[in-house]
Amino acid sequence: MSDIQKEPSMLLQKRLLADHFDALARAPEEGKKVVYTFVPGNLNELVRSFDLLPVLPEINALQSGMRKLSGGYIAEAEKHGHSEDVCTYVKCDIGMLRKGNIGPTGKRLPKPDLLLLSYTGCFTFMKWFELLREEYDCPVAMLHVPYQADGRIDPHQRDYVVQQLRSEVIPKLEQVSGKKFDEERLRSMLRLSAKAEDDLVWVLESARNVPSPIDAYFGGVYYIGPIFSAFRGTPEGIEYYATLRREIEERVAKREGPITPDGQLENERYRLVVEGPPNWTSFREFWHMFYEEDAVVVASTYTKVGGLYDTGFRHDPDHPLETLADYCLGCYTNLGLPARVALLERYIRDYKADGLLINSVKSCNSFSVGQLLMLRELEQRTGVPGAFIESDLVDPRYFSAANIKNRIESYLQMLDQKRQSKVAS
Amino acid sequence: MTATLTDLLQLARSLHDDLDLTQVSKWKAAKPGRKAVGHMPIYVPRELIHAAGMLPVGVVGGGDRLEIIRGDAYFQSYICRIPRSTIELALSGRLDVLDGMLFPSICDVIRNLSGMWRMLFPDRYVHYVDVPQNFDPAVGGQFWRRELETMRDDFARLSGHPVDDEDLRASIAVYNDNRAALRDLYRERSRRPWVFPLSEVYLLLRAGNVLPPEEHTQMLRAYLRQAPLDSSRREQDQSRVVLVGMFCEQPPHGLVVTLERAGCSAVDDDLLLGLRWLTRDVAVDGDPLSNLVDAYLTASASTASRYSPDGDRARWLLDSVKRNSAEGVVFCAPSFCDPALLDQPMLVAALDRAGIPHTEFKYAEDTGQFAVIREQAGTFSDSIRLWSTP
Amino acid sequence: MSGMRVFVGIDLGSTTTKAVILDDDEQVVGRGITNSRSNYDVACAIVRDEAFVRARFSMTGERMRRDPALGHVSDLFLPLLERHFRRQQHLALLASLRKSMLAAADTPRHRPYHEELSRTIEDIVDRMIERAQEHFAEGAARKSDFFRDIAAADYMHLAEERGNPKGITFETLCSMFDAAILVVENTIEEDAFNAHIRQALEAALPGVRASRPHPPGVPPGGDGDGAAPGALDLARYADALTRAIDDVRSVELIEAATVGTGYGRQRLPFPKEQIRSEILCHGLGAHAMFPKTRTVLDIGGQDTKAIQVDAEGIVTSFQMNDRCAAGCGRYLGYIADEMNLGLHELGPLAQQSHHRVKINSTCTVFAGAELRDRLALGQKREDILAGLHRAIILRAMSLLARSGGIADEFTFTGGVARNAAAVAALRDLVLENYGERTLNISHESIYTGALGAALFAVRAEKKAAA
Known part of the structure; x- marks a missing residue:
């Protein structure tokens, strides 16, 4: 990996993560309390306002995938009776736990003092923490976030979430931390969140430029890293997004393409919108398939799973609990299919995309069910041709490189041929 | 076997086999203006549909007799079968008889299916039934009440028949009867499974998907009376088992028969659990919506799709094993069923x-x-029989 | 020496590799097919050479038709010449096989009985040479045209006869063949046409008569040795034929452009610009075969493709089977093995069914078990097979629906398109779900991808020239 170009923002992110995992490793001896929670609908500001440290098992699972450890972890979980049919994030996490709970930086993760079960956009989360509760025997705070079936937030849905924050989540955080809820502190953190969110949205929207200075999927997963995990509402988060924004501003000024692990993409040939999470076990190989065809992802929905900001939502310090509720309700996979289609349609048009690619992952029914219909609908509405590939999040058995490469290549050649025939006619 | 018992089972069988929902069409045709509302498995408040004068119809896919021609085009190979066959039923016009469709929050598949329905059938009434996973009356209870109010108003609009409290109380009573009959059946079956074999009980449950509840209750009562009169039903050397995992996508009838022939007598199961979701009567007096909310919060069945705040899922299963003197548990889950397989x-x-x-x-x-x-x-x-032999 | 520009398309598939050669007018002048072996480079070279041989034969035909002295015998002579050519080629490969086997026998392991082993090998190969006469005799039916298949069948048969449990065993003999065949197969013969055609011609001419029961307008056979009535003596055309063939030999075939495609295309020794996806090639190939094609279904051994093309043959949308290979051609292979039938026997048997069984899964993993279970239940083979064919086509229908449906005209390609029961099931389902559609199936459909690739080669060259 030494040949990869590293920008200041990447180095900064690396340091942030290393510091965080160090802090987690020291937590037991320093008497710090730890909350496990999920990326979509995470209540980072609230958790941090109690001086609690968050652990995000999905991030650990995807890191295990990138470090080629997930296959072994999944096998371990399946050996213990977990079905081959179900979500591999869950199995990877359980397998990692069984093998000593060593985190992505090689340090042991502390046990949870609380499982904060934010049930947002994915049913499996609920079963995941029921399973972890068996392992850890610690309290669980359940936050049921209703589904935006109609693509809008009904006031009674917001009320429901706020009431749960008041009656279930905050009391349990108080109990675990031994501290009283400090609304002022929460507000000040939410203010920081909003600032970082502004910068993030600016960065994501920079892909409207031609050529795009960023890859909004493969590069995008790095950009969302801090704000989707432990750093929303923190000064470190602000610093990261300000740094990132400056970098991208420079690239826009120089009309430079995105930086990829294989070098800068010089000649943007295809602009794609991508729906669905990436595959983590072959992440670089997957990215390379785009790079070698000069394809850039200009917008993606995966970068909205931990918060949908580019439709205008920002954390609002004046309504701290309501804004947390709206945040949870608004995460991408919590939207009904018609709303997801509308968002993708907007991306295809606003970002001047040549194509739409759906990466359908076996693990994630929340994303995957209905994607074939979405594809058809979007092709009809936009006239932009779509492509469909299949893989998985962290199960290496479900990434067939030859098969995926074949499809991506065929698809891009098809786009090329169509473009040529349009020019000719 | 008495003639009436044979007739009754034949009727149940024909309802089970009837992919075209002719029973529902007949019911609608009997009185002009009648409407029917379909719903996917597990819990929906059928009382509200009934109180609006409509027929609640349980939709559980196409079983093993439906050829999937169009449905597979919408789903990847790693997704369970029920959404494919349900889409197939709809695209082939077999669900045209339904004036609306409810999708309860069982899992991500059924949840997203509700969105697919909106896209495929924009002119039909579609509602996602978001049941609460918080069981505090002031929190989850309040939310559920609002959801029930929304549905009540929707159903009133759909049927053109306003739903007042009296209607609702009457419907609650009708469903209390139905649930009581089902409880009796399960209790009797547990005592003498050879008199009430699963292959028959299953058909009777399935009849509850399409029959008006009053008729279904009568059918259950008649079966309870008549099955014991059949002198050919003798105690057999079968093992007593609890079946777990069949609450959504339903097994083909042949599978149930296979289990019996293999020597397993079901003494409890979670087949079509939605029919028996509320484990006690819903109070009839007082505010009916509050009563439905209270029953949901305090007397719901425990199953994989419902959050188990204190790990009561396992206790629920152990209780069933004990209460029914079961000798073992058969986990029998649909392939790719996230809730059942993650729970297992x-x-x-x-x-x-x-x-x-x-x-x-x-x-x-x-x-x-x-x-x-x-x-x-x-x-x-x-x-099991070997182990349990002293 | 004159020259002729040609354009080559190569389709490197998972089971077979195909090549098509086009002339300047986009007319097919040669085709080749071979089994894709572990060495794709070799498969590619062999198939190219085969296509070039075919191209030379088609040039020979052309040359003869233009020649007033030969025009009327070209139809008669060409097949004869080709048979002899094939035999020569086969003999050359047998010589190579002999050499390799003798080399394999000459190792320390076989020292104690080396002489006997060599003798046996010589003896067997001598017999194989005799058999070659029969294999390439007029009207002889060969189960396969691949050298490996013919040679293996002969060799195994003879080795069984000669193998001796107490001396040179059958197993030892087999191991000789196994070691040698890989060497022989992977040896690429440069310019096979020019290497063998003169010998073939000489072998064909003296005393060889082409049987011709009812020769219209041609005088009956002359006075050759033992000329049977109704036979034509070709000897008197010898000079003209030799000239014609020498003319063809002297034409240089200039490979103006080559494009590769197929699942193994990444492994073709071509630069990236010369590689096109098989989807695009398939679409264009189908369009070339049936210009009104708008939808293409291809069911091959490993995958199924549904492709939509526009009026120019340009792909507008496509879908391939997902990770699960259920319902592809390979599935029928498993079923055939399980039923102990040849692949080509499945379709006809399925068509005898009157009560099709409903099959819900075409999962290759469970194919054998499910089949045995059903047979044990007393279901008839033909009824099960009818259900299986329908199930396979149902999977294809899903892909077609995902790609945008079935437009008119509809072209069906791939190995499964040769199966009449699959075609019948497809016709039924298309009619039920989409209404009347013209269904095109070509006997040459296996070359669809290679044809498309060759057409891309023509276009690329013309674009570069413009």
Whole structure:
């Protein structure tokens, strides 16, 4: 990996993560309390306002995938009776736990003092923490976030979430931390969140430029890293997004393409919108398939799973609990299919995309069910041709490189041929 | 077997086989303006549909007799069968008789299916029934009440028949009767499974998907009366098992028969759990919506799709094993069923701790071959009887 | 020496590799097919050479038709010449096989009985040479045209006869063949046409008569040795034929452009610009075969493709089977093995069914078990097979629906398109779900991808020239 170009923002992110995992490793001896929670609908500001440290098992699972450890972890979980049919994030996490709970930086993760079960956009989360509760025997705070079936937030849905924050989540955080809820502190953190969110949205929207200075999927997963995990509402988060924004501003000024692990993409040939999470076990190989065809992802929905900001939502310090509720309700996979289609349609048009690619992952029914219909609908509405590939999040058995490469290549050649025939006619 | 018992089972069988919902069409045709509302498995407040003068219709896919021609085009190979066959039923016009469709929050598949329905059938009434996972009356209860109010108003609009409290109380009473009959059936079946074999009980449950509740209750009562009169039903050397995992996608009838022939007598199960979701009567007096909310919060069945705040899922299963003097548990879940399969390791661990034997296999609604299941269930049944022999 | 520009398309598939050669007018002048072996480079070279041989034969035909002295015998002579050519080629490969086997025998392991082993090998190969006469005799039916298949069948048969449990065993003999065949197969013969055609011609001419029961307008056979009535003596055309063939030999075939495609295309020794996806090639190939094609279905051994093309043959949308290979051609292979039938026997048997069984799964993993289970239940083979064919086509229908449906005209390609029961099931389902559609199936459909690739080669060259 030494040949990869590293920008200041990447180095900064690396340091942030290393510091965080160090802090987690020291937590037991320093008497710090730890909350496990999920990326979509995470209540980072609230958790941090109690001086609690968050652990995000999905991030650990995807890191295990990138470090080629997930296959072994999944096998371990399946050996213990977990079905081959179900979500591999869950199995990877359980397998990692069984093998000593060593985190992505090689340090042991502390046990949870609380499982904060934010049930947002994915049913499996609920079963995941029921399973972890068996392992850890610690309290669980359940936050049921209703589904935006109609693509809008009904006031009674917001009320429901706020009431749960008041009656279930905050009391349990108080109990675990031994501290009283400090609304002022929460507000000040939410203010920081909003600032970082502004910068993030600016960065994501920079892909409207031609050529795009960023890859909004493969590069995008790095950009969302801090704000989707432990750093929303923190000064470190602000610093990261300000740094990132400056970098991208420079690239826009120089009309430079995105930086990829294989070098800068010089000649943007295809602009794609991508729906669905990436595959983590072959992440670089997957990215390379785009790079070698000069394809850039200009917008993606995966970068909205931990918060949908580019439709205008920002954390609002004046309504701290309501804004947390709206945040949870608004995460991408919590939207009904018609709303997801509308968002993708907007991306295809606003970002001047040549194509739409759906990466359908076996693990994630929340994303995957209905994607074939979405594809058809979007092709009809936009006239932009779509492509469909299949893989998985962290199960290496479900990434067939030859098969995926074949499809991506065929698809891009098809786009090329169509473009040529349009020019000719 | 008495003639009436035969007739009754034949009727149940024909309702089970009727993919075209002719029973629903007949019911609608009997009185002009009648409407019917379909719903996917597990809990929906059928009382509200009934109170609006409409027929609630349980939709559980196409089983093993429906050829999937269009449905597979919408789903990847790693997704369970029920959404494919349900889409197939709809695209082939077999669900045209339904004036609306409800999708309860069972899992991500059924949830997203609700969105697909909106896109495929923009002119039909579609509602996602978001049941609360918080059971505090002031929180989840309040939310659920608002959801019920929304549905009540929607159903009133759909049927053109305003739903007042009296209507609702009457419907609650009708469903209380139905649930009581089902409870009686399950209790009697547990006592004498050879009199009420699963292959018949299953058909009677399925009839509850399409019959008006009043008729279904009558059918259940008649069966309870008549089955014991059939002198050919004798106690058999079968093992007593609890079946777990069949609450959504339903097994083909042949699978149920296979289990019985393999020596497993079901003494409890979660087939079509939605019919028996509320484990007690809903109060009839007072505010009916509050009563429905209260029943949901305090007397719901425990199953994989419902959050288990204190790990009561395992306790629920162990109670059932004990209450029904079961000798073992058969986990029988649909392939790719997230709730059932994610739940299973926890239940298995609890059974292991309690020393209760269990076996596991998967099925699909269109499973055509039962050889492996027959073998496995037979071995399991034999081994149980071997262990339990003093 | 004159020259002729040609354009080559190569389709490197998972089971077979195909090549098509086009002339400047986009007319097919040669085709080749071979089994894709572990060495794709070799498969590619062999198939190219085969296509070039075919191209030379088609040039020979052309040359003869233009020649007033030969025009009327070209139809008669060409097949004869080709048979002899094939035999020569086969003999050359047998010589190579002999050499390799003798080399394999000459190792320390076989020292104690080396002489006997060599003798046996010589003896067997001598017999194989005799058999070659029969294999390439007029009207002889060969189960396969691949050298490996013919040679293996002969060799195994003879080795069984000669193998001696107490001396040179059958197993030892087999191991000789196994070691040698890989060497022989992977040896690429440069310019096979020019290497063998003169010998073939000489072998064909003296005393060889082409049987011709009812020769219209041609005088009956002359006075050759033992000329049977109704036979034509070709000897008197010898000079003209030799000239014609020498003319063809002297034409240089200039490979103006080559494009590769197929699942193994990444492994073709071509630069990236010369590689096109098989989807695009398939679409264009189908369009070339049936210009009104708008939808293409291809069911091959490993995958199924549904492709939509526009009026120019340009792909507008496509879908391939997902990770699960259920319902592809390979599935029928498993079923055939399980039923102990040849692949080509499945379709006809399925068509005898009157009560099709409903099959819900075409999962290759469970194919054998499910089949045995059903047979044990007393279901008839033909009824099960009818259900299986329908199930396979149902999977294809899903892909077609995902790609945008079935437009008119509809072209069906791939190995499964040769199966009449699959075609019948497809016709039924298309009619039920989409209404009347013209269904095109070409006997040459296996070359669809290679044809498309060759057409891309023509276009690329013309674009570069413009």
